[in-house]
Amino acid sequence: MVRVGVVGYGVIGQRLADGVALQKDMELIGVSDVGPTLAVQALKEKGMPYDFYLALPEGENELARYDVPVSGSLPDLVQKCDIILDATSAGVGEQNKKLYAEYGKRAIFQGGEKTSVADVFFHGYANYDAGLDRQFLKLTSCNTTGLIRAVDCLHRAMGIENVIITIVRRVADPGDYHRGLTNALEVEPVPNHQAEDLMLIMPDIKATGTLVHTPVTHGHVITVIAKPKRETTKQEIVDLFRAHPRIKVVRIEDGFLGNASLFRYARDLGNPRGDMYEIAVWDETVTVFEGQIIFVVNIPQEAVVIPETIDGIRASMSMQSDGDEAVCLTNRYLKLGG
Ligand SMILES: NC(=O)c1ccc[n+]([C@@H]2O[C@H](COP(=O)([O-])OP(=O)(O)OC[C@H]3O[C@@H](n4cnc5c(N)ncnc54)[C@H](O)[C@@H]3O)[C@@H](O)[C@H]2O)c1
Structure with a gap:
């Protein structure tokens, strides 16, 4: 089981978490954000299907006010994972990269980051091989x-x-x-x-x-x-x-x-x-x-990048060396293509 964390639980992060949770060969360790955003309030209201890790200590009092259970800090989450899906606001991923590098973890960044943030600019179908065993990928927008x-x-x-x-x-x-x-x-x-x-x-x-x-x-x-x-x-x-x-x-x-x-x-x-x-x-x-x-x-801008990001986990973690096999597995778990 590849252990995955999602950092930035906004439009893309929520959907990435749901998509990873459906993959039978991956385990979603938890999600992280800076405070009780609407998405985090909804997570709590749903009974915390995913563990929550606080990205910035400043958010602690606010989270307590909303009674959101906190499983640890962002470094705690990073240490428990093999790979992080960073879906923070554009530009924050570049800052977070230092933390991922410090713990020797892999990460996939989203389209708002500069292309230079990653070793490979990635798309599950068009260049899967380029992402194989690479530490940092950036998904297309x-x-x-x-x-x-x-x-x-x-x-x-x-x-x-x-x-x-x-x-x-x-x-x-x-x-x-x-x-x-x-x-x-x-x-x-x-x-x-x-x-x-x-x-x-x-x-x-x-x-x-x-x-x-x-x-x-x-x-x-x-x-x-x-x-x-x-x-x-x-x-x-x-x-x-x-x-x-x-x-x-x-x-x-x-x-x-x-x-x-x-x-x-x-x-x-x-x-x-x-x-x-x-x-x-x-x-x-x-x-x-x-x-x-x-x-x-x-x-459909809010969900379209989810499958190709999951392909990115497969490539970066060398879960499948063959791109066709990898995209097929992602599709199967996301119930794509009947
Ligand atoms: N919204 C889209 O349609 C779309 C589509 C494809 C790609 N993207 C890209 O995905 C990335 C995320 O975009 P989004 O639309 O989900 O943004 P968003 O604003 O909905 O979510 C970003 C989340 O990151 C959190 N965040 C900010 N700083 C943080 C930090 N230091 N640590 C942890 N969390 C932090 C914010 O609180 C927010 O919840 C961007 O790179 C964007 O360009 C967005």
């Missing part, structure tokens, strides 16, 4: 994780020369009051970081694209234009996506009109918090135009 999943699916089958991507980016997660109550679009310079990140992970593909922030919270939408190395058809593309355990093909005709339909559907399925690990591709958007493949993807 939510958009990049979903984008690479789709592009890698096609690249394996036919080879992709280049991609051009347009991202309509949700401006905040649900409940992010600190981002303000906005009603405006904001445009980023070209290329967006997701295109640059894709080239870091998949250096044989050229990529560029635009990004527009939009004031919605339920999912990003990416339009992808990909140039394949050989001729293909819409049917082949749809079949490849359908066969991928982490990609769900949906149809506008069936009522999946946009990002909010997918969120409602996930809630109706009874998925915790309305989470979806899968990216969704709309069938009716898959087109081959003048030799180029076009499709539109929904990225």
Whole structure:
């Protein structure tokens, strides 16, 4: 059993903890945060399914006020684990890295950290081998994780020369009051970081694209234009996506009109918090135009990075030397791909 700790119990950390708890070959030792955040209050209300470790001593009185049982400090948690999933606010992971290094532990950081924080910039499908037995991994961001999943699916089958991507980016997660109550679009310079990140992970593909922030919270939408190395058809593309355990093909005709339909559907399925690990591709958007493949993807930003982060544990801990075997196990335990 690989012993895993989650540091930073926010949007991503809560979901990582749930995902790790489902893996039959991993043990979730506990989670850590700085104080009685709403997520920590909910953890207590649920009867402490996960042990809680206090990251900063300053939070002690506040936690006592909310009666949250504390199992120890962050160094206590780190010492009990083989690997830490750091999902703290962007930039904090770099500080925490010193502690993980001090105890000779492995760690996986999330997209908000600088890429230089880790030995390897990681994606479970596209570069599993690069993560094998490496101490520090950094996972791709939510958009990049979903984008690479789709592009890698096609690249394996036919080879992709280049991609051009347009991202309509949700401006905040649900409940992010600190981002303000906005009603405006904001445009980023070209290329967006997701295109640059894709080239870091998949250096044989050229990529560029635009990004527009939009004031919605339920999912990003990416339009992808990909140039394949050989001729293909819409049917082949749809079949490849359908066969991928982490990609769900949906149809506008069936009522999946946009990002909010997918969120409602996930809630109706009874998925915790309305989470979806899968990216969704709309069938009716898959087109081959003048030799180029076009499709539109929904990225459920709060849950999409969970499977690939768990792949990262498998790689860093050398649990499986074969990437295909590793992603299959993660998928099986997360019940992905039927
Ligand atoms: N929210 C998303 O959609 C999303 C998607 C993919 C990746 N990410 C990345 O995941 C990481 C976490 O983002 P998030 O959205 O979960 O943020 P969040 O604000 O919801 O959670 C971060 C948590 O870390 C805690 N924290 C802060 N300092 C800490 C410390 N010193 N020790 C322990 N805990 C500490 C905070 O109290 C908070 O609970 C970031 O790198 C982000 O870029 C976020």
